[in-house]
Amino acid sequence: xxxxxxxxxxxxxxxxxxxxxxxxxxxxxxxxxxxxxxxxxxxxxxxxxxxxxxxxxxxxxxxxxxxxxxxxxxxxxxxxxxxxxxxxxxxxxxxxxxxxxxxxxxxxxxxxxxxxxxxxxxxxxxxxxxxxxxxxxxxxxxxxxxxxxxxxxxxxxxxxxxxxxxxxxxxxxxxxxxxxxxxxxxxxxxxxxxxxxxxxxxxxxxxxxxxxxxxxxxxxxxxxxxxxxxxxxxxxxxxxxxxxxxxxxxxxxxxxxxxxxxxxxxxxxxxxxxxxxxxxxxxxxxxxxxxxxxxxxxxxxxxxxxxxxxxxxxxxxxxxxxxxxxxxxxxxxxxxxxxxxxxxxxxxxxxxxxxxxxxxxxxxxxxxxxxxxxxxxxxxxxxxxxxxxxxxxxxxxxxxxxxxxxxxxxxxxxxxx
Numbered sequence: 001x002x003x004x005x006x007x008x009x010x011x012x013x014x015x016x017x018x019x020x021x022x023x024x025x026x027x028x029x030x031x032x033x034x035x036x037x038x039x040x041x042x043x044x045x046x047x048x049x050x051x052x053x054x055x056x057x058x059x060x061x062x063x064x065x066x067x068x069x070x071x072x073x074x075x076x077x078x079x080x081x082x083x084x085x086x087x088x089x090x091x092x093x094x095x096x097x098x099x100x101x102x103x104x105x106x107x108x109x110x111x112x113x114x115x116x117x118x119x120x121x122x123x124x125x126x127x128x129x130x131x132x133x134x135x136x137x138x139x140x141x142x143x144x145x146x147x148x149x150x151x152x153x154x155x156x157x158x159x160x161x162x163x164x165x166x167x168x169x170x171x172x173x174x175x176x177x178x179x180x181x182x183x184x185x186x187x188x189x190x191x192x193x194x195x196x197x198x199x200x201x202x203x204x205x206x207x208x209x210x211x212x213x214x215x216x217x218x219x220x221x222x223x224x225x226x227x228x229x230x231x232x233x234x235x236x237x238x239x240x241x242x243x244x245x246x247x248x249x250x251x252x253x254x255x256x257x258x259x260x261x262x263x264x265x266x267x268x269x270x271x272x273x274x275x276x277x278x279x280x281x282x283x284x285x286x287x288x289x290x291x292x293x294x295x296x297x298x299x300x301x302x303x304x305x306x307x308x309x310x311x312x313x314x315x316x317x318x319x320x321x322x323x324x325x326x327x328x329x330x331x332x333x334x335x336x337x338x339x340x341x342x343x344x345x346x347x348x349x350x351x352x353x354x355x356x357x358x359x360x361x362x363x364x365x366x367x368x369x370x371x372x373x374x375x376x377x378x379x380x381x382x383x384x385x386x387x388x389x390x391x392x393x394x395x396x397x398x399x400x401x402x403x404x405x406x407x408x409x410x411x412x413x414x415x416x417x
Contacts, residue, residue, distance in 0.1 A: 075113065
């Protein structure tokens with residue numbers, strides 16, 4: 001086991017592969033250092049979690065941490081599949097400490113920790129070991145990693161960081177593009193999956209996105225939740241991809257599937273949508289009645305964790321830029337730490353209500369403010385909100401319109417980070 005661990009660690013001074021530096025996430029993790037809290041990095045597969053962990057490892061070593069005091073276990077490596085249980089994990093930790101004669105503060109990084117049965121017992125024990133000083137960092141592709149019994153067991157002794165694919169700024173930095181309309185439209189289509197940015201052929205990109213979709217479905221959903229009807233799940237995934245940014249209910253999906261000859265019910269479809277959210281494939285935006293100050297049941301919107309899934313895998317003829325823009329604006333707000341809803345007031349729809357503590361922001365996203373009717377609709381919906389929180393219209397117009405009745409108009413590439 002130690003020989004295998006040597007291969008994937010950096011004890012001999014080997015160069016640490018980190019790819020494009022994602023400074024905002026590195027800064028966030030750096031800010032978490034210096035305590036016994038477990039640092040939990042969550043996000044979709046292939047979203048860049050492993051690279052961010054290695055960025056921090058490189059930074060720790062550069063700051064003077066002895067390389068042998070850092071243990072990195074990436075459970076996606078087939079050679080490390082032998083670390084399958086809590087007993088295997090603690091044995092690996094003990095062997096590392098003994099053979100490398102680790103003294104002083106030590107750091108343990110575990111990628112895709114959910115692949116180790118009973119991992120939480122070991123992680124919790126190590127974090128609370130008062131005879132030794134550890135800092136633990138774990139990543140996972142499952143949003144329920146810290147739910148239920150586990151959250152109770154850790155009893156608040158952890159910090160979380162959700163990782164998204166490349167932002168627009170990161171995409172431009174990686175591709176060495178200037179910010180502007182052309183690069184933004186490219187980003188809308190190609191999205192921010194880091195590996196996809198290395199691929200130039202549209203056909204290879206399509207193949208890669210199909211493979212990623214299948215990996216998420218097979219490894220994070222079907223196997224974990226013992227799905228009995230994989231074709232039905234695949235049809236729900238296809239419906240969600242085609243319907244990005246549109247209002248729909250579980251019953252509307254059930255009716256659609258039944259009209260295509262599939263037998264199902266609202267409980268099954270609701271569960272499948274839940275699994276897709278847990279795997280960070282989809283994000284849900286509930287409808288919020290602004291005047292009544294309450295969450296509405298029934299219809300809601302869903303957004304993809306990356307727009308490349310829609311661009312390369314959608315079977316829908318509705319590939320309007322507005323759908324992509326709305327999805328990217330949603331992800332931007334989530335990256336900034338907002339909780340996001342779809343607003344309703346007096347029969348009018350507000351694309352996004354973004355809340356963070358006492359802060360609230362209203363955002364409308366539209367392709368172009370092409371005529372007075374569109375301008376009146378987009379600004380008018382926001383004007384109907386009777387409060388003084390910030391209100392913004394985002395579009396792909398080349399020239400900003402400035403402010404109208406206190407409502408800002410921003411070009412998409414100026415709003416999206």
